Amino acid sequence: MYSEAITQTQIEQVEKAKGLKLVRYPPDKVWEVRKLLERKMEAKKPFTKEERAFQANEQLLCTLDYGYFANRYCKIIKDGVDGGGLGTLELWESQKAVLKLVSRLEDQCWEAKNRQDPVDGILIVLNKARQLGATMVSRSLIMHRVLFWNHMRGFSASVDEDKVLELYERDKRIYDNLPFYLQPEIGFDKKAEHLTFSRLDSSILYQHGKQQSGLGQGRQFEVSHFTEAASFPYPRMLEHDYFPTIPQSPYAFCLAESTPQGRGNWWHTWTEKVRMGRMARWSYLFVPVYIEPKKYRRAPPANWVPEPLTLEYARKVEETSPRVIGSTFQPDRRHLYWWESTRQEYVEMGSLAIFLTNYAATPEESFQFSTAGALNPELIEQLRADVTEPVSYEFSRTTA
Numbered sequence: 001m002y003s004e005a006i007t008q009t010q011i012e013q014v015e016k017a018k019g020l021k022l023v024r025y026p027p028d029k030v031w032e033v034r035k036l037l038e039r040k041m042e043a044k045k046p047f048t049k050e051e052r053a054f055q056a057n058e059q060l061l062c063t064l065d066y067g068y069f070a071n072r073y074c075k076i077i078k079d080g081v082d083g084g085g086l087g088t089l090e091l092w093e094s095q096k097a098v099l100k101l102v103s104r105l106e107d108q109c110w111e112a113k114n115r116q117d118p119v120d121g122i123l124i125v126l127n128k129a130r131q132l133g134a135t136m137v138s139r140s141l142i143m144h145r146v147l148f149w150n151h152m153r154g155f156s157a158s159v160d161e162d163k164v165l166e167l168y169e170r171d172k173r174i175y176d177n178l179p180f181y182l183q184p185e186i187g188f189d190k191k192a193e194h195l196t197f198s199r200l201d202s203s204i205l206y207q208h209g210k211q212q213s214g215l216g217q218g219r220q221f222e223v224s225h226f227t228e229a230a231s232f233p234y235p236r237m238l239e240h241d242y243f244p245t246i247p248q249s250p251y252a253f254c255l256a257e258s259t260p261q262g263r264g265n266w267w268h269t270w271t272e273k274v275r276m277g278r279m280a281r282w283s284y285l286f287v288p289v290y291i292e293p294k295k296y297r298r299a300p301p302a303n304w305v306p307e308p309l310t311l312e313y314a315r316k317v318e319e320t321s322p323r324v325i326g327s328t329f330q331p332d333r334r335h336l337y338w339w340e341s342t343r344q345e346y347v348e349m350g351s352l353a354i355f356l357t358n359y360a361a362t363p364e365e366s367f368q369f370s371t372a373g374a375l376n377p378e379l380i381e382q383l384r385a386d387v388t389e390p391v392s393y394e395f396s397r398t399t400a
Contacts, residue, residue, distance in 0.1 A: 001066045001144075002122075003103040006110055010064050022061055027088070030058070030072045034179045041180055055181040062182060063148040066141065067099075074140045075177035076170070079133070081294045086177070089140055094132035094292045097325065098124075098255075101285050102141070109250035120281040121252025125274045127260065127267075127366060129289040130358045134257045138225045139170045141253065145223045146195075146202040147175070147184060154204035155221040155242075159228040161192065164208045167227065168192040171204065209233060214241030221245070223253045230258035230267035239270065246281075260357050263367045275363060286366070288324055289339075289359040290317055290331055296359065300337035310340040313361070320362050 001007060011022055025033070033054055040047060047055070062069040074089040082090070091099065105122040112119045128134055146154045156171075158164050168191060175183065187198025196203035207215050209232035216224070224246070226238065238256070246254050258267055275284040289296055306314070314331050321329035331339075339359070346355035353368040360366035 001064065001106065002099065003106045003110075006106055007065050007067075011061075014060060014064065023057055024061065024068065025054075025057075025072075027072050037181065038179060058182060059148075062144075066144050069144050069148070070140050073178060073182060074143070074174055076136055076140075076173065079131075079294075086173075089136070091137065092133050092292045092294065094128075094134070094287050095137040097287055097291065098126065098134065098137050098285065101283060102253075105283055106250070113250050119248050119250050119252075121246060121249055121254070123246065123252070123282045124255045124285055125271050125282055126255060126257035126285050126287065127271050127275075127363055128257060128287040129360055129366070130259050131295065132287050132289075132292055134287065135167075135227050136170065138227070138255050138257065139167060140174065141255070142204065142223050142225050143171055143174045145253070146197065146200070146204055147178070147182070148200075149202060150200050152200070152202040152223060153219070153221045154202070155207070155216050155219075155224040156204055157207045157209060157215050157224075157226050159209045159231040159233075161208050161210075163228055164206050165192040167225075168195070168206055171195065209237075216242045216245060219245065220247055222247065222249070222251055225254070226256040226258075228258055229256045230261040230265070232266075236266060260360075260366045260368075263369050268367050271363075286324055286363045288317075288321075288361045290329060290335055290361060291325060296338050296342075297332075297334035298338035298341060300333050304333075304337060306333075306336055307340060310336050313339060317361050324362060 001010075015021055033051075037047070037051060037055070040051075062073065070089050070091070072088065075086055076089050078084050078087040101124060102122055105124070109119050109121060126134055142154050142156065146152045156164070156167050158167060172195075175186075184197040184200050184202075186196070188194060188196040188203075192206050194203065194205055205216065205219075205221070209215070209228075214237050224242075226232075229238065232238065243254075246252055260267060262268070270279075271284065273279050274282045275286075314336055317329055317331050321327065342359070343352070343355055346352050356365055357368045
């Protein structure tokens, strides 16, 4: 579904079993044929053999290949940097980082499955800077599974009823904008509570973190997504009630994501345990502020000279990016000017800690104290900026 290797293997198995060859139509061709089919459907005209074959092709490819579905059929409200309005999901670099980890974990799951070893599933904790598309890509992953796969039990939760309603509305938008040949029949639809697809026997249950009862208690779900997890008022219900119910299966998927909300709380403690490799089933991902080139940039004046602290920030990004994103990143002048000018705005409001939390470059920086302490945020930031990435070395024994 996510990994190119796994997807291609599954496609080849289906092609062999059904005696056909699946075709990856480009998005513009899909749109052209879709509109033709929808007009014929409205006019109640019969479909040709080729048109029926196209519909079957799209149903199978969307089932087997998440990327094919997302790039051609997953409709969302576009971000302002992409012009807004309704459009097809086009993955940002920040969202591609999520899919890269999902794909790698899927490979590991099937390798373990083929060895007849226990399988952990795709379980991800996502710590992140603000407004980088994590929730949207997560909703597309959940909807892909319940729209095209039989007997999929989905679960979604956020901090309160309003946030849960937002998840539900995103899901319904994806469903409502599917063509008829991909749209499963809805069996039950209770706003922001429960959505079922009767013939598939698949469903999504929506709950919120303020409820007193345990989240998803007494049930099991193949796919799940938690957003704003750091703000859950009873956060340990996730660890105690929900996480133990996630099945050990290559089809199990759970993504918990949030921007941090202080230090020393549940989200800080739990995500750091995951990052340090102390939660065996879980994988960690941090999405930094600089990763998406469409966001957090500002054109600097021609005569702008970065301040020393800005240059320290640039050095820190370059040194830490191999650990954070897997490759060296050199921030350009537009990002550095955005960082310097926006940081100054927060300093003048006395809210530097909020700036550092919302727009962090490293996991360590993302966790800030929410109350005033003995050391002010500016000093702590300077101390962190002066720290360099450690260099590993080995002692060698020499003989005289």
